[in-house]
Amino acid sequence: MSIQDSLVSAVGAERGASAADRLCEACVDLLAVDAAAISLVFDGTNTGTLGASGSEARVLDELQFTLGEGPCLESVAAHAPVLVIDLAQDEASRWPAYGPAMLRHDIRGVFAMPVLVAGEYLGALDLFRAQPGPLDGEHLVGALVAAMLAELPLLDLLAGDLHAAANDPDTSAWTELNTITxxxxxxxxxxxxxxxxxxxxxxxxxxxxxxxxxxxxxxxxxxxxxxxxxxxxxx
Structure with a gap:
């Protein structure tokens, strides 16, 4: 089975945040990275973590919010992938606070793929690697496919909450969205x-x-x- 097919299979019938978690876990298994997270970005700010491969990945994602800089924000702003193969060589000029913070977490490589939802860039798939080096061709293609797949749980979550809230002002439909933001x-x-x-x-x-x-x-x-x-x- 190809990497792309394996990514699709990993999500399966899961919905919302659960699908996002499964997708991030599959990225770690298939793309030669050590952690993965899907960031939500609104108005240029990392506002939440839709999915993550584990607790450490959530910490790495939230650092972008705490510090106000990082690959997911740059990727969404540029509408393009951000590929940094070694933060030890790039930390000072690109992300003065985020780069050293990642190195303290033993992360050398960071890769962010923007997530496009209904024509709007609303987040990014973030991949973290302990060892420096580029994503090879197959893994890079897989990362781009994973970012495309990330649209589905995000759209599912947002569409469901927005629809429910519009029809019932007293609904608790925002609960899951508030949990991840x-x-x-x-x-x-x-x-x-x-x-x-x-x-x-x-x-x-x-x-x-x-x-x-x-x-x-x-x-x-x-x-x-x-x-x-x-x-x-x-x-």
Whole structure:
């Protein structure tokens, strides 16, 4: 069975986020990479992780949100693949914060393929590799096919939630979408706006900076802010 057929088979009858997870796991099995994630990107921001090959892949994906830079954001903005074969040679000029962060996680190669949904670029398939080196021809083609397949669970998830919400304002149809997006970060940012009397962009920057300084994800810091376990002070 070809890589392309194996990727299609891996998704099978799964729907939504489960299909996205299966697709990422198949990418690790078939494309000679160590981790894979499907990022959601809205308005130039990595807003959530639709699917991942495991917990480490989710951490690597969220770092793009925490730091505000990385391959998925660049791929969506450029509407093209981003292929970095060795971050150790590229870290300083391309992604000053993200590059060193990946190296601390023992990741040398990163590859992002944009995901096109109904004519809009709404995310990217991110592939992470511990060893430097390019994706060879067969694996690169497989990555492009996987990015095309990623449209299906994303479209399924968004279409289902949008349809249900439009027909019933009291529905819980947004639950799964809110689970995979960084809803806590938005809520915590709003709390900081009120507490610190600053603009939303500045509040988000404060939250991200605190997360980076503490070596934590933005989502975990947001949860602590919402639970009032930490409070960010005025500078």
């Amino acid at each position: 960084r809803a806590e970060v938005s809520q915590a940012t709003g709390m900081l706006v009120a507490q610190l009397e600053i603009e939303p962009a500045a509040a988000l920057m404060r939250l991200r900076a605190h997360a980076y300084a503490e070596g934590r994800s933005a989502t975990s810091v947001a949860r602590d802010i919402l639970a009032r376990r930490i409070r960010l002070e005025h500078h």
